[in-house]
Amino acid sequence: SQTIHQWPATLVQPVGSPLSLECTVEGTSNPNLYWYRQAAGRGLQLLFYSVGIGQISSEVPQNLSASRPQDRQFILSSKKLLLSDSGFYLCAWSSGTRNSPLHFGNGTRLTVT
């Protein structure tokens, strides 16, 4: 069966520090991978998605970047965190078909102080 791992679960970082959140998927190959952010009391905003190794699409301009160095690995990064980067970050995968739901990781709660 397929599983998705996302870490760390919580993170507190000072403004201006770097960020690296990692997500890996097991049990499937060539998944579509996604990073979503959920601000407090709000819906999910798609940040990045990837349909293959090295292929990253950005949905909104921001202070963050994403990379996919391996087929089942997706990394969310920042060189210098802003206060506004605080939120709950969710990684997800799908099989890349219209009827495929997203399967989510457990999320990372990021607090920038």
Next chain:
Amino acid sequence: AQTVTQSQPEMSVQEAETVTLSCTYDTSESDYYLFWYKQPPSRQMILVIRQEAYKQQNATENRFSVNFQKAAKSFSLKISDSQLGDAAMYFCANSGGSNYKLTFGKGTLLTVNP
């Protein structure tokens, strides 16, 4: 552009009663899927139910069912015999975007009263 609107920020229901959560969407696609996700306090996103736009029959999963009105672009979720464990944030989503990305609504917080 895809949009998904959930007009009820909060809803409450008595245990064992039925509640309906509303969702409307807008898409220019003809082939798409609609989903309802549940996010309990643990914040894990759990798929509740999905509906293919080409199917007229409403999807059902145990106590969860949808009322899909394609012409009205409406996709409501009905929860029957509500249980305390149903308390969560519920998100409606549409897969009509390019590369089958999901667009989510802002969610409805459901409270179940004992």
